[in-house]
Amino acid sequence: MSQTAIPFLFMRGGTSRGPYLNRADLPEDLETLAEVLIAMVGSGHPLNIDGIGGGAAVTSKVAMLSRSADGWADVDYFFAQVSVEDRLVDFKPTCGNILSGVGPAAIEMGLVPVQDGETPVNIRAVNTEARVAAMVQTPGGQVSYEGDTRIDGVPGTSAPVALQFMETVGGVTGAFLPTGNLVDVIDGVEVTCMDVAMPMIIARAESLGLTGYESAAELDENADFFARMEALRIKAGALMGMGDVSSSVTPKFGVLAPATKGGTIATRYFMPWKTHPTMAVTGAQCLAACVLTPGTVADGLAAKPNVTPAPITLEHASGTIDVLVDYAQAENGFTIKSAGLVRTARKLVQGSVFVPAGTWGGH
Template identity: 65%
Template sequence: MTQTAIPFWFLRGGTSRGPYMRRTDLPQDREALADVLMAAVGAGHPLNIDGIGGGAAVTTKVAMLSRSDDPAADIDYFFAQVAVTERQVDFRPTCGNILSGVGPAAIEMGLHPAVDGETRVRILSVNTGARIEAIVRTPDGRVTYEGDAVIDGVPGTAAPILLNFQDVVGSSCGALLPSGERRETIDGIDVTLMDVAMPMAIARADAFGLTGTEGVAELDANREFYARMEPIRVEAGRRMGLGDVTSSVTPKFGLLAPPRHGGTVTARYFMPWNAHPSMAVTGSQCLATCALLPGTVADGIAAPASGAPAIVTIEHASGRIEVTVDYEATDEGIVVRSAGLLRTARLLARGELMVPRSALGPEVNVDHRGAVQAGPAHAGAA
């Protein structure tokens, strides 16, 4: 089998990891692109044994970067969620944890210049249209990964990466509350359907007979819960205008419970067919907004926030995450201006990722050594 070498940078971004590649090195055709990404990750096997995936949804993610044509952005970030055991790729969602590595990766790839001290990278999420500013530490004009920042779900410390999310409300469904309701009932379970950075169906843990403090292994072993949750999620997707989401990872599902350790709320996040080992960056923004908006399923269990911006602390399976939400309370509810988080990232490897030549299609230029030739400096990310 003839293989082709694609340049890649392998990073941990937040509590996820995966390959970061130049969009110009990959097929523009979505079907061909999906074939390449499935081959790279090794989709279709629980261990992703024939690729570089890690056998979990947080380790089968791919970031594709290019310089942006948008005057308000520096980098276009196109995200793909590759399935673990199925041969399937979902281009609908975005990933805020993988986004944590976009700034460093863009600098490492030579797509964005670094300055001495801190480098600001303006990022456009191609999947959702959201705009994010990443602040990356770059002493002497080079990315540093060493620092004293700690995020739960990742061992050790690293250099902080500050993310400021804008245009996050209704990015997928067109409204904060796509169904127009703060709380509604699906199959006897009260839910809040909300779209902030990530469309979600959110319920209380006790509605499923859970405490909300269960660990990931315990939740994933509870197949009765998933059998009860999935039809609710599918109907939620229909009500949110997302169509048939049976084979899509959006909307995600979240459970809320009272805080146990001084935070604002306890949450468990589902991807959606497995529990997240910690917390998604995008999901944390949606859950934080749910905790701030009166009348949602968070009413009565989330600790009240004071002032705006508000710091919402979400207790999750691996610790806690803080989301700073800049919002304004109105007679109709709240207007979310932006959300900020602190994340970290680390470059783990770089080199060439081998995929079958047949998966690339004729549009990708390959030299006599079987390596992808460098694409043009400017190319659209979608």
Template identity: 70%
Template sequence: MPQTAIPFHFFRGGTSRGPYFRREDLPEDRETLARVLVAALGSGHKLNIDGIGGGAAVTTKVAMLSRSETEGCDIDYFFAQVSVEDGLVDFKPTCGNILSGVGPAALEMGLIAPQGDVTRVRIRSVNTEARVEAVVQTPGGQVEYAGSAAIDGVPCTAAPVYLNFMDVVGASTGALLPTGSLRNVVGGIEVTCMDVAMPIVIARAADFGLTGYETADELDANRDFYARMEPIRQEAGRLMGMGDVSQSVTPKFALLAPPRDGGTIAARYFMPRNCHPTMAVTGAQCLASCVLTPGTVAEGLPTPPQGQPAIVLIEHPGGVIDVTVDYENGPDGFALKSAGLLRTARLLARGEIMVPAEIWGGK
């Protein structure tokens, strides 16, 4: 059977990984595109045995890049979350960890030229319209991958990639608090529904009879928790104006607890049918905003961050992620100016992904 060859770069971006494509090398219509991505990643089997997915939600992610026609932006970043086992593709969310590799990938693909020893790549998220500036190390006009920057969840050090997020409030729903309230009671559980970079339904771990310090494996083994959480997530999604979210990975879900390792707060983030082994970059921004907003379910839990901008340290199953938040709490409530994070990325492979020609015959 003939196959279609599609050029790709394979990156670790933050604590996720996946293929990065030029958008022009893929089908234009979403239905065919979804079939191609399912075949490329091997969705439909828990090990993704017939594709290059890694058998986990953090390793079945896809970035599609193109030169941006939007003023003030260099690169358009279109994200897709491919399910591990269900053969589904969700084009609604974005991913900040995969975004960590967008600047390096755009340079490697020749979509943008290096600017010297440091290159600033202005990125527009196609999924959410958020704007992000990625600062990439490019000494001698080449992307530098080796370095001393370390992030929890990645066993090696690498060159830093600095991300500065703007225009992320209400990125998916149009509002910081899509339900119009700081707190709602859904399924007998008090939650805060917030949309900063990622819409999330946020609750206190103790309200589910949990400590909030469980490992990701312990939480994934607790199917009673998921059976209780999922109806709450779906109803909260409806209250957030997102419609029927039963087949979508958004809104995500998160649990908060007091810190125990010197951070600001402890958190567990769900994708939503599995616990993230570390923490999503987009999720970290939303949780940091929840911590800094008076009256949310986070009130009384965190160690108050000091300074302005504030550095919020979020303890997660793999360690800690820090978010630098420039914000105001004025008469109109919480107002986010920008959120910054340090990530790393590494090019792992490049070449061609093969998909059956019966799925797509190419361009």
């Protein structure tokens, strides 16, 4: 046989898209797994012409699911970011948008028993050890993808998937503030390095010569900005204890500016070598935490809610995203307890995806 068939669901999760696979149907060792995912997505061509990727970072993502041995979780979610052109796979980060489809996919795969009405799915994000409680709409014992919930960056409406993110602080670096500082100065730019759901470097847009209101296309054309940002990111990654991050998509980068559309604050998020067309779910949590934490680069840019949980609305390149942050503030510090978001997902294709047998011959 010249090709190996692998069962898959192809789903939109939030504002991202990709294959959802059963981990048991894939090679165990990461080196072979990476080659399989590269072949599957078609990495190595700007259009992913020889695979099912969409030629963009938000459409070359992979979710791998399995029943969890964790006492709390129902399903383990292992994420892979496959590069569009460089034939690279990064297993370090997680993705909250793709996670939006994990609950529905786990039920569709038979990994989680369905209930009538709504089905709770507890998810362990393997890459970062975050725990996420998802609530999936399952009227009549079937996953529903139809509803009235709208998210910016996706046309139309769908059934809501409620997500509650827990234990997200320090998932990658082991610390809320990996450098130990609320603000660091790198190459003359003030930044906050923070690890909540996703390790990030966050700066004021004006400190990098931006307004913070540019479109994603305008930012992607700004080669000087990206060169400066990447230099900052590499130096900050080392300060955060992450080593050489030049070939890793983490830490991510974000910029802040005062809100102009009724939100809490204006944001732009980078993946990091392209501008995110909307906003990452994980990045939204980190940016919201930065807004709420006294003494960060966000100080003075936004009016902070004085309630908890605190509603934070982030303006992004395609609209807004709402994050509800449960936090505690005391004399001995600031603690993020959990963050809640509502996203949507939709099953697009179900069947088999094929990779060359020379890449992997199957089990």
